[in-house]
Amino acid sequence: MAILVCGGAGYVGSHAVHELIQQNEDVVIVDNLQTGHKQAIHPQAKFYQGDIRDAVILDKIFMENKIDAIIHFAANSLVGESMVEPLKYFNNNVYGMQVLLESMVKHKIDKIVFSSTAAVYGEPKRVPIMEDDETKPTNPYGETKLTMEKMMKWVNKANGINYVSLRYFNVAGALDDGSIGEDHAPETHLIPLILQVPLKKREHITIFGEDYPTEDGTCLRDYIHVIDLADAHIRAMNYLRSGKESNIFNLGNGKGFSVKEMIAAAEKATGESIKVEVGARRAGDPAQLIASSEKAQTILGWKPCYTNIEQIIKTAWTFHKKHPNGYDE
Template sequence: MSVLVTGGAGYIGSHTVLRLCDAGQDVVVLDNLTTGFDWAVDPRAEFVQGDVADGALTRSLIASHGISAIIHFAGSIIVPESVADPLKYYRNNTSASRSLIEAAVEGGVSHFIFSSTAAVYGMSGLEPVGEDAALAPVSPYGRSKLMTEMMLADVAAAHPLTYGVLRYFNVAGADPRGRTGQSTAGATHLIKVAAEAALGKREKVAVFGDDFPTPDGTGVRDYIHVTDLADAHALLLEHLRDGGASTTLNCGYGKGASVRQVLEAVRRVSGVEFTIEQGPRRAGDPAAIVARADRIRETLGWVPAHDDLDAIIASALRWEQHLSQRNRHG
């Protein structure tokens, strides 16, 4: 009952690999290292460098390792880039996912977990958004993810495959034991960017928009610690293996923090007054995107262990310090 984790050398993937290996699972990681790092892969897992779109490779891995479940993280995730280069996103996200799902069906894989996004909801309004809300993504990134959700539903109706879709909200933080974290250069996640600014790795933090219909005018997001998100994947895998039905679940805490609140928290936790530059809104940015998070708790018995903004920021800062030391020492 081995698990194939695609994109397992990346940010969320590497945390989930840690969680699975800590639980004694047999894990195979497939990653092309475009944005991931081989050193981020838990040494207890077997690492294979390659592309999920390579059908011959994925079929070989499924057969040779007796893969019974796939957790699919691999893909491109930057919204503005998807607007500028939509075909890249339909290739890396939608087309590559189709190839992987086909290999899973042909190889008799029983369970498939897909890394999706709150971007499938589009401009959702100020209230928390539930899984049954209208799906209206406004970017090629969101649409490329929604297309894969739809493919999985159709394939599961036609073949003996159960699946889980996890729609992430804003993921942040790092492994509490310091084993992995967000390591990609030029990342656009707010807490990552602010942590870099606090440690002198960036000159400033840009804020996009201060005229949203929110309490302080800046965008509101639901920030979830990456370790809690990794736990959700492990619990979802257990749910499917125990005969649970296919399901789609939001991954968030059900509460929001504004951009301004996050930056104030990073300043408070770090003790550093870094520069903040106010700019106009970006096209397609919703005023707020917060999860209704009751379904994941009820379905999986998921109980977050790191639901504290200051603790999330502290772990991100510790990881940035670790990266600075690692880079200095090669």
């Protein structure tokens, strides 16, 4: 039996595929390559280029392969873009989930692990955030992921499809050897943008606001390494395989780092000094997002291995030094 990884050519998806194959799982990937990269596709995975909104390609995949479970990463994920193009997010994310779930019902596939986000919580009332805290997204991206979770909840009751939703905080880093990593166009995430300074691709990093109610005035985020995240997906899949009930878990390190602390850690990790400018706040940024991952630790037995922020940034640095212009040199 194989695992179908939707979005297996993307940042988190490609690392999850790598870990699945390390554990001798058979992997089938479907990816439309809109944000994913051909070069990130594992050579041992069977690849279909296609869109999950296309029921015909899903039929073909389910007929040509014995699929046991699905891990779903195929979604758009930029907060800023979602504010400008909400319908793109509802179409690709929500409608994509609908077609995928319809196909799962049709082909009797009853397990799905879903890539969700801390953005479902919106501005948190307390930190660390627990899974049963209020969900009140402040942008269409978070709204679509919350809607996708709700779709799975009702399909679970009606059609017996079991799901695990993993709400990630700030994903960071790359495979230790730097063969795969984070490559977005346009890049909006803090760590790759900071690293563009020592790569001489940008002159400075702009801090988006230093007047937040935090110790140094900059936003606190909970950074989790992409390989720890991949491990959590495999644990979630095995949890479903063992017949356990549907569930939702936060994934983070439980510790917040400020933007200024991240820049200092990147200076240590790269051995270069990084020029900084302070700019205005970015719309929609909560002051702090920190996860309680106690539930994942207790129920999935998950424990992050990468807890040192400098070490996390070092893995990203290895990837970016190897691929200074991303995958498409």
